[in-house]
Amino acid sequence: MVGHSMGGSIATKATNHIQTELKGEAWTEHIKGLFIIDVVEGSAMDALPFMESIVAQRPTQFSSLQSVVKYGVNSNTVRNLESARVSMPAQVVPQTDTKGQKVWAWRTDLLASKPFWTEWFTGLTQTFLDLQIPKQLLLAGNDRMDKDLTIAHMQGKFKMVVVDNVGHVIQEDRPDAVASVFKQFLEKFHIPAQ
Missing domain, CATH: 3.40.50.1820 (Alpha/Beta hydrolase fold, catalytic domain)
Structure with missing residues (x-):
């Protein structure tokens, strides 16, 4: 496992x-x-x-997959550019913003899981x-x-x-x-x- x-x-x-x-x-x-x-x-x-604040500080959307990768590296989420090119795009999905433009938003709403955070690690x-x-x-x-x-x-x-x-x-x-x-x-x- x-x-x-x-x-x-x-x-x-x-x-x-x-x-x-x-x-x-x-x-x-x-x-x-x-x-x-x-x-x-x-x-x-x-x-x-501190997790809620950290998650809330992330951008909610990106203009391109390249900007997702750039964010991943610049934020030190991923320090390896080659890995970021694989993992970061997988974390977003295409959406249409209020102006009708294609954007990329996080696939998972991490804050929705907040009620379970303590339980995951206790014990x-x-x-x-x-x-x-x-x-x-x-x-x-x-x-x-x-x-x-x-x-x-x-x-x-x-x-x-x-x-x-x-x-x-x-x-x-x-x-x-x-x-x-x-x-x-x-x-x-x-x-x-x-």
């Missing part, structure tokens, strides 16, 4: 749900490992009070640590670790790698590094990559 940010929280909670439902050893036939990217309960909870650390499968946490910086994760990592309860010179979307900023860490994780724990 693999997930980034909120997707990492979902992957963790889904894995826990499968473990709870199937009980015993049978569930490990379905999920061989958990690989989450740049999601830590403590950091996420600390950032939540994430303990749920992650309680899972009895190989686990990997990939982070954009050591400062993202909370106390419980730091202690658990020192006890060898999961693997952790910090990737330098990246922002929150590590997999886009340094896809080569993420692929390398993921491959090492699969090989170390003999997880079939099918």
